[in-house]
Amino acid sequence: MNRLSLNQKTVDSCSLPEAVAACTRAGITSIGVWREPLHEYGVEAGAALIAEAGLHVSSLCRGGFFTAPDRDRVLTDNRRAIDETAALNADCLVLVVGGLPPGSRDLPAARATVADVLADLVPHAADRGVRLALEPMHPIYAADRGVLSTLGQALDLAEQHDPAVVGVVVDTFHVWWDPDLERQVARAADRIASFQVCDWITPLPADALLARGMMGDGHIDFRRLADLVAAAGYTGDVEVEIFNADVWREDPDTVVATVARTFAEHVSAGATSSR
């Protein structure tokens, strides 16, 4: 498992052409694209730019937010995201499912909403040949970002649909703590649509959304998680996705170089086991 993909969020200050150029300069052959910079540049133009650079798109980030009050708007936006995923020929559309609706404390209801909206989107994804990737989020985000809190829960949902159309994301930051992880990654098998890496650092930065660390700066045993995912049969890209204000302030080429170095040291197959 050596195929590093640069998730665009790791170089958050870059436009799409700048992120593509940074990949090319560093010899990175895959990219995880975010919708906002894609929209800024234009979807068709962006798809052409990426294809000309010879980059593979490991994911489009992101659809989701299924629990928002305006259901029609949720469906319209997610169908558009599915079309964009098809335009980029991306491996999957990452879905961050959303937190509790404003004013609600009904977590089971929010989770039921997620299942309903997913079912509504599946036919369009199947039509476009797009794979939806449910991302279980760390429980720290259950209230405000994602009521899908464990890989097991994501699989319970995904398994109601064709594996070619609904898979899951395994993101080390979100799942590393899970005592049931070994069993659930094995269960996930060919449902694993994306494998993302970044570290869990302490003390947790003040803004919980920007709490993700470069590999090796925190507590995650990447080798163990990469081995689990490989044993489950996953052979796709490994995306480095880091939300961190300090990383975002650095020069993007420096960040990309650090990503490549720490990826080789902590994640890719040649690395020795960390303790």
Added chain:
Amino acid sequence: MNRLSLNQKTVDSCSLPEAVAACTRAGITSIGVWREPLHEYGVEAGAALIAEAGLHVSSLCRGGFFTAPDRDRVLTDNRRAIDETAALNADCLVLVVGGLPPGSRDLPAARATVADVLADLVPHAADRGVRLALEPMHPIYAADRGVLSTLGQALDLAEQHDPAVVGVVVDTFHVWWDPDLERQVARAADRIASFQVCDWITPLPADALLARGMMGDGHIDFRRLADLVAAAGYTGDVEVEIFNADVWREDPDTVVATVARTFAEHVSAGATSSR
């Protein structure tokens, strides 16, 4: 389920006599005691003070930190905590099991250590008639406070021992997000040694250790969780335990009054369901 207990940490500025007096003034009949203020006052004197005030001790907080490098010290300190629990005639000794040992990323090994140390302590607890209460902690603390991350995981461990000697804590803050909660609380049944309440607030305060809110200030549906715990057969005290710098700055009598009011509104049996 109406028996409010004031966990001493909620009035962190109070000495033991001050906390006892605050309970008495407010008509609260149970207290959750912390070891540090108990040691300051003296264990025997503290036990006498609490008995004279007619208070029941719902828990002693806390033993644990099993993953610390010096095993002998861990065992000695925890046996002492067990003795203190017996001296107070407390319902249980709450165990915060500890995070990853310094420099380690081996989460499975840390979890195995927890099981080993627990097994070493069980005979002493049984001798003293003390119930150990394993506290699953929110995954936000997996690296640095508690590698026991779910109620299911705590039960897997507890079930290796006599339920009279090893139970679990259900703390709303730590478990509210768990998609498997309904099933695990039912499974816990007479293993539930303590039920603690406080709210999950957003945005998460900068210090993750002080992120707990007064009931009603956050996203937790206390009524639902209290109903699950009651349905599982728990009839003991309900401890309000709030780590929060803003709460700690307030006058303790004001805090206790707010606790009693929000408890009645959001937690106790007479409350109507919150949405």
